[in-house]
Amino acid sequence: MAENKVEKNSISANIARFREVGLLGFIILLSIVVQMRNSSFLTLENLNDMITNTAILSILAVGMMLVIITRGIDLSIGATLALAGMISALTVGSFPALNPIWAILLGVLVGIVSGGIIGLIISKGGVLPIIATLGMMYIFRGLTFMVSGGKWVSAHQMPASFKEIATGSFLGINNLIVIAIMIYLIFYYFINHTRIGRQIYAVGSNPESAIIRGINHDRIIFLVYTLMGGLSGLAGVLWVSKFASAQGDTASGYELTVIAACVLxxxxxxxxxxxISGLLLGSVLIGILNNALPLINVSPFWQSWIQGSIILIAVVLNALVKRGVDLNALMRRQI
Structure with a gap:
């Protein structure tokens, strides 16, 4: 009886182990179906546009993954993105000769400060992440309107060098894609091959046990929200450069798309x-859905329904797999 349960639950463990393979298979199948409906989907031009549009989402998803791993959530990333993007746009508008690197560093700094404040509120103040980030979301959004005076920063107010951050290329590859690849490589190493990376997982798996083992729980929480803020600030500069427009409501609600990429x-x-591998596939799937559904003339109302259904299925699948893995581990200990 116990052996049968272990055997059944081992199936869940195998699903968890090869989940990325299944997700990759689904992406390939979806791409084939869309290509059959619209032959322009798999053209180099469309693929380049799709990957470029997904780059900013994938960067934000890395930070959100770290936050979620520690049992947190960050609803303020869209507002942080808007604030960092607005401050950078206003700065380059006032100093057109400013090197774009300084604009990027300024945006990252704004994001780090924003994320650090949230990290302190949660780690030292003991405020629930959803409450802290929801409150700071409104504060950061309000600050964005305040620093801009409620006005937009349009393309003609930005120097060409700033807009080339997103439109330029390195070795024939768009800068956004290059930056996203660098972020993934850096964080892949950080998460899998550093002591702090292992501590992040430990805090999320069992906070009480992590504290007993001597892990500084508050420091880890502060770190992940600061990193999330820094990546949001970077994304803000890239967003404003890509769309050549900085507005008070930039990326409003975008945090939900980022969370969806993580869940998928x-x-x-x-x-x-x-x-990181699953996160990349989840971001790509969101990018494909955003690109493919309009190409095959799916109604915007059905687009939301389809995306929501896929996300819901992913959440249910994650819950079932986790339950199976936990039961499998429990049964093995009892045998």
């Missing part, structure tokens, strides 16, 4: 688990 990529919303 297998990041456990209850914390403790998540992989």
């Amino acid at each position: 990529g297998g990041v456990n919303i209850a914390g403790g688990s998540g992989k």
Whole structure:
């Protein structure tokens, strides 16, 4: 009886182990179906546009994954993105000769400060992440309107060098894609091959046990929200450069899309688990859905329904897999 349960639950463990393979298979199948409906989908031009449009989402998803792994959530990233983008746009508008690198560093700095404030509120103040980030979301959004005086910064107010951050290329590859690849490589190493990376997983898996083992829980929480803020600030500069426009409501609600990419990529919303490889596939799937559904003339109303259904299925699948893995581990200990 116990052996049968272990055997059944081992299936869940195998699903968890090869989840990325299944997600990749679904992406390939979806691409084939869309290509059959519209032959322009798999053209080099469309693929380049799709990957470029997904780059900013994938960068934000890395930071959100770290936050979710520690059993947190960050609803302020869209507002942080808007604030950093607005401040950078206003700065380059006032100093057209400013090197774009300084604009990027300024945006990252704004994001780090914003994320650090949230990290302190949560780690030292003991405020629930959803409450802290919801409150700061409104504060950052209000600050964005305040620094801009409620006005937009349009393309003609930005120097060409700033807009080339997103439109330029390196070795024939768009800068946004290059930056996203660098972010993924850096954080892949950070998460999998550093002590702090392992501590992040430990805090999310079992906070009480992590504290007993001597891990500074508050420091880890402060770190992940600061990193999330820094990536949001970077994304803000890239966003404004790409769309050549900075507005008070930039990226409003975008945090939900980022969370969706994490969930689709297998990041456990209850914390403790998540992989960079799955995260990348989840971001790509969101990018494909955003690009493909309009190409095959799916109604905008059905687009939302389809995306929501896929996300819901992913959440249910994650929950079932986690339950199976936990039961499998429990049964093995009892045998």
